[in-house]
Every structure is written in structure tokens, then in C-alpha cells.
Amino acid sequence: MGFKRTINAVDTHSGIPMRVITGGVPHIPGATVYEKMLWLEKNDDQLRKLMLREPRGYPPSCCNLIVPPCHPEADAGFIIMEQIEYPMMSGGNTISVVTVLLEMGLVPMQEPVTDLVLEAPAGLIRVRAECKAGKVKSVTFQNVPAFAAHLDAVIEVPKLGRVTVDVGWGGMFYVITDIRQFPGMNLVPEQGHEITRVAAMIRQAAIEQLPVAHPDYPGVGITVSQMSAPSEDPGVDCRNAVMMGTGEFSWDDPATWTGVLDRCPSGTGTSAKMAVLHAKGELAIGQDFRHQGILGTVYTGRLIGETEVAGRPGVVPTVSGTSWICGLNTLVLDHEDPFPEGFTIGDIWA
Numbered sequence: 001m002g003f004k005r006t007i008n009a010v011d012t013h014s015g016i017p018m019r020v021i022t023g024g025v026p027h028i029p030g031a032t033v034y035e036k037m038l039w040l041e042k043n044d045d046q047l048r049k050l051m052l053r054e055p056r057g058y059p060p061s062c063c064n065l066i067v068p069p070c071h072p073e074a075d076a077g078f079i080i081m082e083q084i085e086y087p088m089m090s091g092g093n094t095i096s097v098v099t100v101l102l103e104m105g106l107v108p109m110q111e112p113v114t115d116l117v118l119e120a121p122a123g124l125i126r127v128r129a130e131c132k133a134g135k136v137k138s139v140t141f142q143n144v145p146a147f148a149a150h151l152d153a154v155i156e157v158p159k160l161g162r163v164t165v166d167v168g169w170g171g172m173f174y175v176i177t178d179i180r181q182f183p184g185m186n187l188v189p190e191q192g193h194e195i196t197r198v199a200a201m202i203r204q205a206a207i208e209q210l211p212v213a214h215p216d217y218p219g220v221g222i223t224v225s226q227m228s229a230p231s232e233d234p235g236v237d238c239r240n241a242v243m244m245g246t247g248e249f250s251w252d253d254p255a256t257w258t259g260v261l262d263r264c265p266s267g268t269g270t271s272a273k274m275a276v277l278h279a280k281g282e283l284a285i286g287q288d289f290r291h292q293g294i295l296g297t298v299y300t301g302r303l304i305g306e307t308e309v310a311g312r313p314g315v316v317p318t319v320s321g322t323s324w325i326c327g328l329n330t331l332v333l334d335h336e337d338p339f340p341e342g343f344t345i346g347d348i349w350a
Contacts, residue, residue, distance in 0.1 A: 095139040
């Protein structure tokens, strides 16, 4: 019995499903993982669609491909794939990749602490994993430099009116909105559909009205919308719900005012939020920032220093969190499968 493609993967979650491909993908050319990512996007985007769309995928899920590192300091490389993009960096995916590398024996585990270096498209990511009895209990990574791109910007959002937002880079550009601007809306799973709708509209308006630019990644703009609010949990500093796009948006078609909610607290979102808070004088260097996702799980962030990004004030964030392995898969594509890139069916997921 032969198949057109056979992919080996480990499924994990930190709330949101995060698949890690460990085998079955041919050599990808490139002198850096960033170049490998660009090659994959141009030449084999079928892989991303096959892994993330139904019937093998799930609308809110993410996927990572482990690749040989190019940098001599790195222990492994990884390419991040999401529903509409190839992010330069992702915190939750980093935590899941580390968990798979160590628990599956792809990189030797040292107890009680394993230090390793990953090469993401954004560059080197230094990681410390706390380990016990063959399990990864917690992962802390030093993220790429983060910075605030816009503070307290006012945008006009059709159907919503004037909305005040911040924009921060934490490995992706996030438009960040205090949900208290919308009376009656709370960051709870029961309001997931409405949160997604409002966040998608804000994201599109911000894309159109707030220019952003990263000196190292030409053409990368705002791709994620983060709704933020104080938490009623005394052990948490802030609560969030992150909305990721799933397709084209049109103001003329309300059916496209949608996306999916990140089920985890978001590592790059935590970094972007910390950069914004620091720029406003509300978060000090060395201060823990406990960021709670919509399911109640928490990532702990900390700014360990200040820096510059192309002359712009920036910060160096770390983020700590946990991921759990939840499946071992061999995924195949039959030669006669009528949907070689998977399929999507409308707005059926919040």
C-alpha cells in the first residue's frame, strides 16, 4: 500500500492544539531557517494546508516542522505554520517544540534542567527546560526583542466606532485592545464568537489605518488581534484572548468577520503586551507578568533588559509555560484523495 505523502507528527497542546512534524518531509534548501521557511512557503505550501485543514487538522491548530539547524549554536531548527501565515516566531509553538524534542528523545534531556538553543525563522531562541522523571515540566525561552509600534492610537472601526488600541511586536505584530471599551463583553469562552467577531474587525481596521514595519522582515504587518482585560484571579496580572485570522476579510461580507481564538495565553502576544506596558511605564524590568489565556492557563513573562530595534526602544522578554503531548500520529495522503490540501467549511469554529 503506497501513499502520496506520509508524515510523522507528535500532537501537543497548551490549550491550543500544536502539531510538531518529526519526519516525512524531504530536505528543504536554505542557508538559514528563515530561508528554509521562505522556500517551503513558495514551493510546498501544501504541507501547511494538509496539516492544518480538515480532515487532518483543526481550525485553531498550529503546526511546526522540525528541520536541521543552520546556525552552529543551535540544537534544532523549526518552521512555524499557522492558518494564514508562516510566523517569524511563536511562543506557544516554541514551548511545544521543546517538549517534543526532549520527551521524544530527539535532543538529550538533562535533569533537572536542560539548556538548548533553537533556530526559528526569527533567529536563535535560547531555552531552559525544567525536567523531572523524563517529563518537561516548564519551558522558559528568551524571545526576540519586542517593541511598541503604536500607543493609544484611535482607529475607526465600521459598526464599532472609534476604538483605542496599541500595537506591539513580540515575534508577530499584535493590535491590542482593552475590552472594557465594549460594555457587556467579557473574556470568557461563552462569549468566544462575539470576541472573535469584534477582534477580527479591529484587526482589519488596524491593518488599514496603522502602518507598521519591522527592519528585518519586510512586508510583515499586523496579523493578530489581542483583546485584553484585568483578571479577577489574584494570582494573575492580565487576561487575554488572541484572535488569529483564517482567511480573507471583506467589509462587504460579514461572514468573513471571523477567525479563531488562541486557546493558550500566547507567548508572542505576552511579549508584545509587555513591550507596550513597559513603553507606558507600567511594567518594570525584572518584574513578573502573569498572563492568563481564555481557558485560564497562564504564561509568566518577564523583561530582562532594554535594547534597540533599528533605533527604536525595545525590550528583551522571556516567557515561561508548559505544553503536553496528546498524540502520536502517522498522517497520510492517498493518491486518490480528492482534497490534497484539505478543506474548510465556512464559519463553524469560534
